[in-house]
Amino acid sequence: MKKKVNAYNNVLELIGNTPLIKLNKVTEELEGAFYAKVEAFNPGHSSKDRIALHIIEEAEKRGVLSPGDTIIETTSGNTGFSLAMVSIIKGYSCILAVSSKSSKDKIDMLRSLGAKVYVCPAHVSADDKRSYYNVAKRLHEETKGSVYINQYFNQLNVDAHYKSTGPEIWKQTNGAITHLIACSGTGGTISGTAKYLKEQNPNIRILGVDAFGSVLKKYHETGEFDNDEIYPYRIEGLGKNLIPSATDFDIIDKFMKVTDEESAHAAREITRKEGLFVGYTSGAVLQAIKQYADEGEFDVNSVVIAIFPDHGSRYMSKVFSDDWMHEQGFFDSINQEEVQKIEM
Numbered sequence: 001m002k003k004k005v006n007a008y009n010n011v012l013e014l015i016g017n018t019p020l021i022k023l024n025k026v027t028e029e030l031e032g033a034f035y036a037k038v039e040a041f042n043p044g045h046s047s048k049d050r051i052a053l054h055i056i057e058e059a060e061k062r063g064v065l066s067p068g069d070t071i072i073e074t075t076s077g078n079t080g081f082s083l084a085m086v087s088i089i090k091g092y093s094c095i096l097a098v099s100s101k102s103s104k105d106k107i108d109m110l111r112s113l114g115a116k117v118y119v120c121p122a123h124v125s126a127d128d129k130r131s132y133y134n135v136a137k138r139l140h141e142e143t144k145g146s147v148y149i150n151q152y153f154n155q156l157n158v159d160a161h162y163k164s165t166g167p168e169i170w171k172q173t174n175g176a177i178t179h180l181i182a183c184s185g186t187g188g189t190i191s192g193t194a195k196y197l198k199e200q201n202p203n204i205r206i207l208g209v210d211a212f213g214s215v216l217k218k219y220h221e222t223g224e225f226d227n228d229e230i231y232p233y234r235i236e237g238l239g240k241n242l243i244p245s246a247t248d249f250d251i252i253d254k255f256m257k258v259t260d261e262e263s264a265h266a267a268r269e270i271t272r273k274e275g276l277f278v279g280y281t282s283g284a285v286l287q288a289i290k291q292y293a294d295e296g297e298f299d300v301n302s303v304v305i306a307i308f309p310d311h312g313s314r315y316m317s318k319v320f321s322d323d324w325m326h327e328q329g330f331f332d333s334i335n336q337e338e339v340q341k342i343e344m
């Protein structure tokens, strides 16, 4: 008789079921128990694996996609990586329209995964025909058998988290969760996860994280789109200069804004104190936890689940580069690196 080999059939079978890891040091001065859902354990190293797989499989079920067809999206970030990975296994072409602001490393990474990358000028308005939105739209119209993922305006993005992230957290905490805290970019993660969790227990508090320079918090509080809220900032993947339909503002109890500088230090703190090499927005989540704690959001009975969206390796030339931190002026107030050099 043939012996059974214990192996996964392909890399996609490893998507989801990410671990919850207790935060021991970074929150030790706060009341409550804090756990991180570490999405870097997905094979594509971010939560975007979940939406890439779900959206593509739904398109297959609906008969919109068959092998040899094309996946199109506008992203240089995590979603691009995940789509390129899923496309390889399922036999699709992957076309990504990215902004010329994207680093060479990122573009090379996507090309390494077989994606065809169109680099579009960054400094044109969204309605310019050269903008990456319009290039993607045009490619979609011109390419027969193509699917435009459009994650900011695609309900399947939310659905992916409603079907996976939410149930996983409920099961992992045995229903003990009192607070969910997550970044909002497209809003898919927080909206879908919250929907499932609130259906189980409507008292769970849903805490959003937004960036200074983004409109989401103000829109949540006033219902108004305030252009004055918008200015450039460094954190990638968090906050927005438009209102994504994938964000369910009604399900979010509160938003907290965080700065580039404090979030960068917080990401480095998680790495050094917990040994967890996670990305910039995980730092944003930790920073927001501290600010929510200052406002008295948590008590000794709180069980807080924080979503850490991706892996630190994506930020080697940014948050995890001392040179970059210096260039941003982020070492001006607390110069940890210089202190270490002197002590050596």
Ligand code: PMP
Binding pocket: 077, 078, 079, 183, 184, 185, 186, 187, 188, 189, 190, 236, 237, 238, 279, 281, 309, 310
């Ligand atoms: N962090 C990172 C690094 C991301 O790429 C994203 C996605 N834009 C988010 C957080 C926010 O996730 P969501 O789009 O589901 O709101």
